[in-house]
Amino acid sequence: MNTFRRSLPLISTSFINKTGTIGLSLVPMILVEHQLSAGHSSLMMTFVKASTLGGTLLGGLCCDRLGMKRTLLLSFLLAALGMGAIPAFRSLNLIILGACICALGQAMYPGVSRLLVSSNNARHHQQEAIGWLRTANNAGMIASFSLGWLLSSLGISALMIVDAVTSLLAVLFSARMIPTDAALEATERKGQPRPGQGDADLGSWRLFIMNATAIAAYTFVVEMVFTGTAARCRLLFGEEGLAVFSKMMLINVTLCATLAIPAAKTIKNTSLSFPLGLGLVGLGLTLLFGLPPSAVGIYAGAFCYSLGEVIFMSLATYSLIQVTPATRRRGTVYSSAIFLQQVTKIAGAALVFPLMVHGKNTLPVCIAVAVALLAYGSWVGLQLTKHFKKAGM
Secondary structure (H helix, E strand, C coil): CHHHHHHHHHHHHHHHHHCCCCCHHHHHHHHHHCCCCHHHHHHHHHHHHHHHHHHHHHHHHHHHHCCHHHHHHHHHHHHHHHHHHHHHCCCHHHHHHHHHHHHHHHHHHHHHHHHHHHHCCCHHHHHHHHHHHHHHHHHHHHHHHHHHHHCHHHCHHHHHHHHHHHHHHHHHHHHHHCCCHHHHHHHHHCCCCCCCCCCCCCCCHHHHHHHHHHHHHHHHHHHHHHHHHHHHHHHHHHHHHHHHHHHHHHHHHHHHHHHHHHHHHHCCCHHHHHHHHHHHHHHHHHHHHHCCCCHHHHHHHHHHHHHHHHHHHHHHHHHHHHHCCCCCCHHHHHHHHHHHHHHHHHHHHHHHHHHHHCCCCHHHHHHHHHHHHHHHHHHHHHHHHHHHHHCCC
């Protein structure tokens, strides 16, 4: 419970922010409404996802130069401005510009939030703290996609306005409740060790790259699942597509919110969590796109994918933080791993329309991706387990 209390300010802020998180995932529906070709849709989604590269790098630089709290505030503010502008625009180019600004802000959030929650807890509490953060994020997403389901009749613009408002509320709450970097340093000067300090360095460039690429591969599939399913739901179910997509997302975030803490407390072996988690993610992709389209297939795929996400992410983020080399620019180094994830997001967004949404031979592609995930996850998980055992963890 001490871990929960120490992390509560950030957990609460994250919940508020994630209560409005459906907006960017609805952009593919806007593209479908504008009746764009597969190539044009891919180009537009690539622009949106490309802006996350700048946001990721900006987040790391700001953490090192401005501090983590100011970076968090900037992240929420940019997300609010970008998302709030989209409903005001009719031009597709301006809509994509607003989406890019929002994506820029949102891309700054993952790195700074994980570094913040880790800096507030000693190493043996960090996995649980990250689990609480994931629970808060997913609980907020449950609220967000529930609103998407219940308010789907009001249209996409109304949901995007809700997103902008929750990001602004997150700015106000975090400005008051999140401790500053200076406050942590003041605690240390009073003779009380700063949480997370004093532990042996487990950093390893080799394992950092391996761990980062495993998460990047997972992120590639995540992007194909979310972007592809949003577009496919619109094509298959028309006006009901938003409700079907929201229900699918509810399956995902409910499982993640419910199981994140139990998984963080019980799953301690990367040689198990990496292959099993990534294998289930690949199976979910296959059910979503490799089989004849149906609502049942979408929900079954969402269940398998979500279970894989819980298992894989129970250790993947924690292990990445542990093997991040301890340099003076640790925030920048850590953000490079998230940068790689954003690169694979761009690839997923660019490829999902021709391969999955409009593709005709999706089953072989899905099986190949699933097998590759399983094989690479097995190898990386084993290497990480050996490293942590050697370090006495």
